Amino acid sequence: MDTAEPNKPRLFETIQKWRVILSPIVAVLILGIFIYWIWRYRDIIVGTFRTVGFVHLTFLIFLISVSLILSAFTFTILVRDKGYTFRFSDGYHSLNLSQLASMVPGKIWGFAGLASLLWSKGISKLDSLLIIFLNTLIMLSACAIVGFTGIVTAVGWEYAMACLLPFLFLVLGRDQLEQIRQKYFPDSSSLPSSRALIQVLFLGVIIWLIVSTSFTWFLYLSQGTKVIPFWIATGAYAASYLGGFLSLLAPSGLGVSEGIVAIILGPYIGTDKVMAVAISFRIIHTTVIWFNILLTLILTSVESSRKAKTHS
Numbered sequence: 001m002d003t004a005e006p007n008k009p010r011l012f013e014t015i016q017k018w019r020v021i022l023s024p025i026v027a028v029l030i031l032g033i034f035i036y037w038i039w040r041y042r043d044i045i046v047g048t049f050r051t052v053g054f055v056h057l058t059f060l061i062f063l064i065s066v067s068l069i070l071s072a073f074t075f076t077i078l079v080r081d082k083g084y085t086f087r088f089s090d091g092y093h094s095l096n097l098s099q100l101a102s103m104v105p106g107k108i109w110g111f112a113g114l115a116s117l118l119w120s121k122g123i124s125k126l127d128s129l130l131i132i133f134l135n136t137l138i139m140l141s142a143c144a145i146v147g148f149t150g151i152v153t154a155v156g157w158e159y160a161m162a163c164l165l166p167f168l169f170l171v172l173g174r175d176q177l178e179q180i181r182q183k184y185f186p187d188s189s190s191l192p193s194s195r196a197l198i199q200v201l202f203l204g205v206i207i208w209l210i211v212s213t214s215f216t217w218f219l220y221l222s223q224g225t226k227v228i229p230f231w232i233a234t235g236a237y238a239a240s241y242l243g244g245f246l247s248l249l250a251p252s253g254l255g256v257s258e259g260i261v262a263i264i265l266g267p268y269i270g271t272d273k274v275m276a277v278a279i280s281f282r283i284i285h286t287t288v289i290w291f292n293i294l295l296t297l298i299l300t301s302v303e304s305s306r307k308a309k310t311h312s
Contacts, residue, residue, distance in 0.1 A: 038283075044276035045283075048222040056221055057284070060214055064288045067210045071095060071139075074203045078131050081196035082189045084123055089299075094118065096296040099289055111136075126188040134170075134192065135200075140242065141167045142204030146212055147238030171197055211285075212237045218284075219265075219277050228268045236264040240278075258282060 038045065049057065069092070076091035098114035111132055118128035141164065170177070171194050178191050192200075216233040220226050244257030258278040265274045 038279060041272065041276040041279060044273065045280050048276060048280045051224070052218060052221045056218075060218055060284060061288055063210055063214045064285055065292070067207045067214075068095075068288065068292055070203055070207050070210075074139075074200045074207070075131075075135055077196055077200055077203075078135055078192055079118075079123065081192040082127055082131065084121075084127075084189075086121065086123075090121055092292075093296045093300055094121075096289075096293045097300075099293055124188065126185055130188065130191075134197070137166060137170070138197065138200050139204045139207075140245065142201055143208045143238050143242050143245075145205055146208040147235050147242055167197070167201055208238050209234075215281050218281050222277050222280070223269060223273065225269075228265055232268075233265060236261050239264065 052060075072092035072095050073088060075095055076086055076088050079086040079091065094114060094117040097117055098111075114132055115125070115128045118131065119125060123131070145164065174191060174194055174197075181188060181191060212234040215237040216228075216230055219228065219233055240257040240259075240261035243260040258275060261278045262271050262274045268274075
């Protein structure tokens with residue numbers, strides 16, 4: 001007798017089963033490698049923080065925090081443009097909480113967590129999936145623009161502009177895509193306007209410029225030299241994030257991103273130094289993310305308690 005839930009496909013059950021088995025193993029393996037790197041480069045990492053100094057680290061944390069706030073704002077724009085009542089705080093909390101799921105190996109679990117949070121806000125399943133897809137596509141396009149602009153500056157800007165092709169297809173073909181949506185997904189709301197899509201891409205590029213520039217500034221401060229051209233260093237960080245994102249098993253691209261940036265920038269100042277800087281920046285970036293996650297947990301808990309008292 002088939003005991004599977006009628007609304008849960010067998011494929012999903014199989015993926016979920018293997019995820020439960022493999023995720024902890026892979027997570028422990030990657031975290032072990034990361035801890036080994038921290039231990040191996042501990043002297044350089046400690047020296048890096050000392051060289052940069054408290055004031056600069058504080059400003060760096062501020063810049064990363066601004067990028068996270070802008071990310072929540074761009075996400076909110078997409079949801080609102082589809083006709084939903086969605087506050088900035090909803091976007092902020094949703095993205096922060098989805099970070100917890102994305103730290104599990106396999107990006108799909110971060111997306112699944114975000115989708116569940118959107119459903120809880122009254123957004124339909126189809127619209128939730130579309131919003132997540134569009135947000136991911138646009139933000140990765142923005143990341144690719146910054147990354148490839150930096151790496152191929154010496155070759156030509158046309159390579160960086162090629163990163164816009166998926167986005168241009170989305171904007172220029174919006175009317176045709178809208179017709180397809182109406183035909184096959186009539187229960188979903190209309191696609192975001194071209195104005196909203198362009199606005200989100202513009203903000204996405206700004207976000208990646210802030211984060212990538214922060215890394216480059218941190219690199220310059222820690223090494224006391226600007227031997228690496230600005231756009232090369234900035235593009236290398238954005239490209240390393242892209243590579244880490246595409247690595248399905250690494251939680252938050254852990255290890256993969258650091259390896260890529262070390263390969264690109266290693267010839268300039270040495271692989272060990274680049275790796276130490278990349279790990280140090282990862283520590284700072286992760287600390288800021290976890291601070292925002294904890295802030296979200298506190299605020300949502302207070303809000304839930306307030307609602308519970310009101311109903312009682």
